[in-house]
Amino acid sequence: MREPRVGVYPGTFDPLTNGHLDIIERATHVVDRLIIGVAANPGKDPLFPLDERVEMLKEQIALMSRGNGRYVEVRAFDNLLMNFVTGCGATIILRGLRAVSDFEYEFQMAAMNARLNDDIETVFLMASERQQFIASRFVKEIARLGGDISSFVPRQVHDRTLQRLGLRVPKLATVGT
Ligand code: ADP
Secondary structure (H helix, E strand, O other): OOOOOEEEEEEOOOOOOHHHHHHHHHHHHHOOEEEEEEEOOHHHOOOOOHHHHHHHHHHHHOOOOOOOOOOEEEEEEOOOHHHHHHHOOOOEEEEEEOOHHHHHHHHHHHHHHHHHOOOOEEEEEEOOOOOOOOOHHHHHHHHHOOOOOOOOOOHHHHHHHHHHOOOOOOOOOOOOO
16 A cells, blocks of 8 residues: 655645635645645735634635545644655645746746755646636735625635724625635
8 A cells, every 4th residue: 555645735825715725625636635834934924923824724624525634734834845844744745826927936946845855746736717816915905905805715714804904894795615
């Protein structure tokens, strides 16, 4: 019997979007165990503190069919990604690819990581057409300017984002998950 394949899906998740969730769902079919690595990333000046980004992921993972801790786990990290990955006993890094705009950055990162440790493979996944264009950066911008973000993020994330921005959370908003 082969060893279980462990993968890490790293990101800032500031906040978690339906695009991330799409990638997570796909990733669970690629690896036997998935560890979602939430990068502290203070350099990106995140809107949400690290523990809240972790909490939002845990909330949504619990709703997934393979969301129990056996298959999918959420961990925060603030060290070098490659060290985090090997510390998790993983051999695969999963990343999502949106349009061409992501490609150059992701390509460079994958190549540098391969140089750091050639035993770890980076695998790219594409979200469905509907979720592909979603980016946390725009979600925050749209919310800040009073736009409706309910089709881009799960309900809990929608409410938390408005709260964090000091905006009123509509009581009966019809939002998707
Ligand atoms: P980072 O700061 O590491 O880029 P993000 O949370 O922005 O963290 O993204 C984490 C990963 O998820 C990246 O590989 C990114 O390309 C991917 N991703 C984010 N949104 C989407 C989406 N809508 N479709 C596909 N991949 C996505």
